[in-house]
Amino acid sequence: MAESRSALAGHFQDLEQQREASSLGMWIFLVTEIMFFGGLFLAYTVNRATHPVAFAEASRHLDVALGATNTAVLICSSLTMALAVYASQLGQRKALIGFLITTMALGSVFLIIKGIEYADKFRHHLVPGRAFAFSGPQAKPAELFFSLYFAMTGLHALHMIIGVGVLFLLLVHAWRARYSPEYHTPVEVSGLYWHFVDIVWIFLFPLLYLIDIHR
Amino acid sequence: MSEHIVPKRVYFLVCGVLLVLTFTTYGVARMDLGRWNVVVALAIAFFKAALVALFFMHVRYSPRRTQLVVVAGIFWLGIMMLLTLSDYLTRGWVDPRA
Numbered sequence: 221m222a223e224s225r226s227a228l229a230g231h232f233q234d235l236e237q238q239r240e241a242s243s244l245g246m247w248i249f250l251v252t253e254i255m256f257f258g259g260l261f262l263a264y265t266v267n268r269a270t271h272p273v274a275f276a277e278a279s280r281h282l283d284v285a286l287g288a289t290n291t292a293v294l295i296c297s298s299l300t301m302a303l304a305v306y307a308s309q310l311g312q313r314k315a316l317i318g319f320l321i322t323t324m325a326l327g328s329v330f331l332i333i334k335g336i337e338y339a340d341k342f343r344h345h346l347v348p349g350r351a352f353a354f355s356g357p358q359a360k361p362a363e364l365f366f367s368l369y370f371a372m373t374g375l376h377a378l379h380m381i382i383g384v385g386v387l388f389l390l391l392v393h394a395w396r397a398r399y400s401p402e403y404h405t406p407v408e409v410s411g412l413y414w415h416f417v418d419i420v421w422i423f424l425f426p427l428l429y430l431i432d433i434h435r
Numbered sequence: 436m437s438e439h440i441v442p443k444r445v446y447f448l449v450c451g452v453l454l455v456l457t458f459t460t461y462g463v464a465r466m467d468l469g470r471w472n473v474v475v476a477l478a479i480a481f482f483k484a485a486l487v488a489l490f491f492m493h494v495r496y497s498p499r500r501t502q503l504v505v506v507a508g509i510f511w512l513g514i515m516m517l518l519t520l521s522d523y524l525t526r527g528w529v530d531p532r533a
Contacts, residue, residue, distance in 0.1 A: 236438070239438065240497075240498055240501070243493075243497070243501060244500065244501050244504065247501055247504045247505060247508075248504060250508070251504060251505075251507065251508035251511075254508045254509070254511075254512050255508075255511065255512065255515070258512045258515055258516070259515075261516075262515060262516055262519055262520075265516070265520065266519065266520070266523045269520075269523060269524060270523070284461070288457065288461055291457050292454060292457060295450060295453045295454055295457065296450065296454075298450070298453075298487060298491050299446055299447070299449075299450040299491075301491070302441075302446045302490075302491045303443065303446060306440065306441070306443060306446070309438060309440050310440070411491075411492075412492050415487050415488070415491045415492045416492075418487055418491075419484045419487050419488065422480050422483045422484050422487070423480050423484065425457075425480075426460055426464070426476035426477070426479070426480050427476070427477075427480075430460065430461065430464035430476055431464065431472050431473050431476050432472075433464050433465060434464060434465055434466060434467040434468070434472055435467070
């Protein structure tokens with residue numbers, strides 16, 4: 221009981237109320253993130269509707285195999301994150317540490333693959349700016365596609381980098397045995413963040429890579 | 436202590452379904468369905484997102500007020516999308532010279 225009393229902040233009635241307040245707060249932050257990414261998705265939709273031919277042509281320059289691999293990697297990282305939360309709920313410290321490391325590793329694999337894709341775009345002069353080169357009459361709107369591609373995947377990758385950093389902090393605390401079945405809120409809310417970033421990619425992958433490959 | 440602990444097999448099952456759906460969405464994208472390609476791709480994406488939210492993010496087991504916040508977020512996103520697109524996508528419907 222001493223442990224649970226110290227985990228409870230003075231302004232909450234009990235641990236359950238404290239836990240629910242924390243995840244509610246995280247969800248409200250995630251709603252602002254929905255609107256944040258939502259603006260970019262909206263900009264993409266409007267421009268794709270305005271320049272359908274150029275967007276289809278440009279999107280076929282993306283590597284679908286790498287995009288699909290990254291989707292699978294992120295889904296698996298969401299599984300290991302969910303299992304990390306599960307381990308923290310049961311107070312299994314070693315399992316928690318293991319799953320946190322696995323999730324960080326999978327997140328890093330995602331970022332490395334993303335880096336390979338970005339390097340490829342630089343090599344083929346598909347990065348918007350002075351060096352941008354795209355043959356045909358659709359060059360201008362194609363550049364717009366790549367602007368949106370880099371803005372959306374870049375913002376997503378930034379979230380991944382922050383996520384890996386957050387997981388590292390969790391790892392340090394888990395190592396020092398700071399979490400218990402009574403108190404593991406940081407693991408739970410960081411999990412919410414990690415899964416949210418996964419959801420963003422679940423929409424980015426079909427919209428950027430897939431919907432025009434049949435043409 | 437009434438924290439809901441989701442059984443491990445649920446997580447593995449959801450992950451399996453998500454991977455199968457990823458494969459499906461890739462397969463369907465290779466077929467020419469005309470304008471339905473976008474619809475199918477988005478429908479699968481929404482279904483996958485719902486699975487992640489409901490099970491991985493515990494929305495299914497969360498208090499009503501948390502669920503309300505989630506639904507409100509999606510609803511507001513819908514307002515932004517719908518009102519903006521109702522402008523952009525209907526501009527060609529009217530002859531500006533008329």
